[in-house]
Amino acid sequence: MWINMGPQHPMTHGLWNLRVKIDGELVLDVDPEMGYLHRGIEKISEDRHYNEIITLMDRTCYVAGMAWEHLFIQAAEHALHIQVPERAQWIRTMSEEFQRVASHLMWYAAFVQDIGLMSPFLYGMRDRDLVLDLFQSYTGGRLTYEYMRVGGVRNDLPPGFTDQARKVCDWLSDRFVEYDRLCLGSDIFHRRCDNLGVLKASECIRYGITGPMLRSAGVARDLRKDRPYAAYGQVDFEVAVADGADVTGRYLVRMEELRQSLRILRQTLDWLDRNAGPVMAENVPRWMGAPYAPVGREGYLLKREYPKGVGFSAIEEPHGEALAYVVNEGGEHPYRVKLKSPVFVNIAAARQYLVGYRVADIPPIMGSVDVCVGEVDR
């Protein structure tokens, strides 16, 4: 019997459809059906100026907007050969780590709901709001920040920000203990999640899976360590690894990443306290650095030439490795923007880790994959 889990289904946490073939409670086959949220972001980007694409990037992955901003801006800077001042790099690092914390808290809230835990959902959302408050205090947005610009960031941090950020870090590190008690402390959690959705390391690599799913299989692979970008080369942290390759392992990896993120955050906050400097590059063309320049549209007379080139960037997004590939053919809009979402790959391999389990196991497994449909469909 085929059943449709989606597009409107509490399991999906977004807008997609998982067609499941079941025999009683057993899952025989699955077929993910995507595209319900395909907004043509890559196409719209071709008609937009580089800084204007940032507004799209925020909405590409709505739980990790800052990370996607960072991804695209890095690719654009790579294509246009622009150097970013150091303070801006550190602010970007801090922003991405805060985004990771927010995203993982959102994941926690959604995941515990999938296994039927009711109150931790509220705890996760409550604590995530604190991080969003921090974002709001220096970018002005809760989910859609529009903060990064080609060549730097829009503005410096407001006064007193670092102190408050540290307070939030302290509060969160206390809460993580509580989270672990609620999940790992419970026998039922282990009965539900151990040895569930197993995808071994070799399979992960065969199917191109990255992020916490790969690290839960014991592969210590993290672009922040392996291919340091922004200020990640200068901060001290460890890559979270678990060896279960199952749902519990992914839980452990993400919780450990939360702790490591706080560790990175404390270091970046210290650095930002000690060092001042510009947050925008000097050599940026004026309509790039200054967000207010009139941008050329068709029919309008401001046509400018950019250097031809190809930009590429890869960052460790909260969900995994995200790649951006920007082709610039001299116009003021990118010729082609190709974004690769880690979740896109992770869902594509759904058959590998869902078949053979039960219907009741689908929500925890898909919850542990951490689906964000916005970046899958783009």
Next chain:
Amino acid sequence: MAPLSLYGVSNSLVSTLLLHLAAVLPAPLSTLLSNGDLILLLSVLVFCGTLLGASLLNTILLIWFERKMLGRFMDRRGAMHVGYAGLLQNFADGLKLFRKHTFRPQDADPLGFFSAPTAYMVASIVMFGILPVSTGWSAGTLPLSLLLALVVFSFAPLFIFLGAWSSANKYSLIGGMRSAAQMIAYEVPILLAVVAVVLLSGSFDLTTIVNEQRNYWFWGPLFLALIVFVAGMLAEMERIPFDLPEAEAELVEGWNTEFGGMLFAFFMLADYARALVGSYLIVLLFLGGWTLPSWVPAPLTNFPLAGIFWFQVKTYLVFGVFIWIRASLPRVRTDQLLRVGWMRMIPLSLLSIVLAALVVLAKCLPVFGCLPSMGS
């Protein structure tokens, strides 16, 4: 003073009213009104109406209690803007659902689709007539009221499955099958746990069972049976961690996916009525019903309706524990649930029967003669 009895009150009310009316009215009417059968009929009707109304009010209050309690567990407030502290929220919900358009999906079987919620509702509400809330507040002294209660209580899976099957929805069907499987699996340990209570009290009558507990409550000697019974009740009420039939994460709304409007309200109300009944049963069987320990000072037990008051307090405490469990535990899986039911709960309940027998035996031994005697 003689304990108030609901039937007594309604009987005297009706008879006084009718006799006064008869005294005023002319001859043929007055003889008709002072007829004993009419008085009996009317007083039974008043009794039933009062009992039903009070029970349903209590159920709605229970829903409010759960929403507020869950809110506090989740660090939020719960319903608070409709009426004082949200007390009227559930009335608004009920009225709204009453007004909603009731419809039937095209493929649904009309007979099952409409009769299942009604039957489920009736089967749940009948329980309030069977369970004694305090002395004199039951429909009557039934010698086998415990058995009757359990029989009526275990009717529900039938209606759930009927509703699930007739709504022609795959999720409903899976939910209904899970529901049937889990309720049947947990009927057995519940019955076995009840056997222990019966063994200790020597009666199937709930009033007698409560009276047996006036010296000591049964949860002490029958702790094992209590655990089995609570777990079974959690499964029967379909609450987290055993709420698989309605498991929101995988089955959209479980077996009531296709029900809307008043039919959904019936299911919802009946669910909570069953939760209330379950808590009633636990209080009746293990927590001494409306009795209080003898060391409690007299003013606390002597006021009118004290029995009902303490009974409700205990019920809400028991239900509070259920809410606590719901707020902090994840859901188990079907096979795990069934395995626990068949492999753990049944041996445990058998063990508790043995324990109960030992307790009964111990009382017969002269060494323990100092213990309070049972019953007589």
Next chain:
Amino acid sequence: MEAEEVGARLRERFPDVVVEPFPGTAGRIRFPAARLIELLTEVRDGLGFDHLGQVGAIDWVEERELFYTVWSDRAKQYLFLSTRIPAGEPHLESLTPVFPSANWHEREACELVGITFDHHPDLRPLLTPTGYQFHPLLRSFRLHEPEELEVKVRDV
């Protein structure tokens, strides 16, 4: 691993590929489309780039480019491979036998850029609405403001 090293290791078996440096990565390999499977197998097994990052397609009006990004855990670097095929009736061998994860990437490239992949297990459209006839990421496909919401002409 630098671009020269990659080039040196590939030169013998693949004299027809061009390896050029690409900052931040191990280089970019331009190869003829016919040698796709052969080259990617060699890159995976011989050079150790065993993790397929992405498959993307670009429409250069008269021809279409396909680029592959692979990652090596040993070298800790990305490697780019790209090939061009004529736009007339663009089709290419599917990469799924070498990298199973290319499946969805190729489905996406098929529906958005209109490239057919031979021997692909499942080329159904992935993202666009059912029955959608166009390939939106072609340059000839233009976006328009929806009529109902059209803003007034800007008078500057």
Next chain:
Amino acid sequence: MGSVSAAPTALRAATNAEMPLPMITEPAVSFVEIETLRAREFVPAAKEALGSMLSEQAQGKLIRPMFNWAGRNSLFPLHWGLACCAIEFAAAFGARWDAERFGVVPRSSPRQCDLLIVNGTVTWKVAHKLIALYEQMPEPKWVIAMGNCATGGGPFRTAYSVVPGVDKLVPVDVYIAGCPPRPEALLDGILRLEQLIKERKE
């Protein structure tokens, strides 16, 4: 270039570390007061309802205000998430805003809902499913278009796959602007919808 005027002062203030942070420890409104605030509102509302009931008794519409009151105070939205606004939708049900205070409880089945909150971009692929969901909801029902994508396609309205406004598909009662709207803005929209229902003449 492009630096911020606030930057140097920001750093100085941050390193000072003695700057008192604005903080509150006392609740703005006391506990009892909050719980009774709406109740106090309720008394005149009840009076009004009673008055209208009595005045309309002649027309035979005795219970309409009562049902109207019930309908607007227990709006069950459909539990689904389309895009960015769904995250704020979830946040509105989180601990800080707690939409359940108003009797707004998300239900997963459209059969039990009376409020369809379109929280995100509607694509043509999901359009007919959205219409199906809307039609599965029993009368009376309402639609809130949350955010700009649902209102008019938002930043994606030029895209080939996006419906430029959900009002092309289903009748919308309340539009909430914002990209995405804050949870407060969603609550504000729900309160406005309650107001609309209150003013409604059946």
Next chain:
Amino acid sequence: MSESTTAESNSSVLWVAKPLITAARQFGKSLLRPSTIVYPFERLEDPKFRGAVRIAPGKPIGVGQVWDNYRGVHALNIETCISCNLCAFSCPDLCIDMVTVPGGDPKHPKKCPQIDYGKCSYCGFCSDACPEGCLSMTTRYELSVSKRSDMIYSPQRLEEVFKAKLPMSPIRVERPKNEDAILLDPPLCIGCNACARDCPTKCITMVDLPKPVAKAGEKLPKRIWKEPVVNDSDCVRCGTCISVCPKECLFWGTHR
């Protein structure tokens, strides 16, 4: 298991006691005062609440100028608006129209932004772009309407928001120093005065050119012998002059 983790041990001796206790502790904490903000009565933008959010009794966490920076509805000061069109150009969503407001002279009507909040993505590019600081974003977020057309805010409605004196972001992005400037391609210019006429800041002045004497056989171009000179310090780089120039003789460039 992951390294250096403080995760609880895998063997759950206490079965389910830990989550029960944790939930009960949270219950105790939030019994009297949960962290909910009773929205219509308590508001985050309320000065009482600004700067802090309660988590649990006795544990407030400051979150700085949360509210001052929030990007909500725009406030427009019509008086200082110079109709430079920069906001409309910087809008990525094309939601700003320049509409005529009363007050300008009939030949050159004053134009101010009209914003369609059904399209606006609240990115703040427009307020960053505004050279006079007359268009800025306030913290107002309640924008629910029952008619789609009510979402379009005319300049007058935006001015009402301005007059409400809502808190606004203190962050102003500075104008860069080494900007490009408007340059002239002298041979193409016909001296038509269109740029100077339409310049919102009136930073273009037309200076007289010496009219050359025509040599034999040479035809003088038909033009007015004037040439625009741009005052760089006043120029806001709005590009109006470029777009109105009939001969396309003005362009962006860097000073040599």
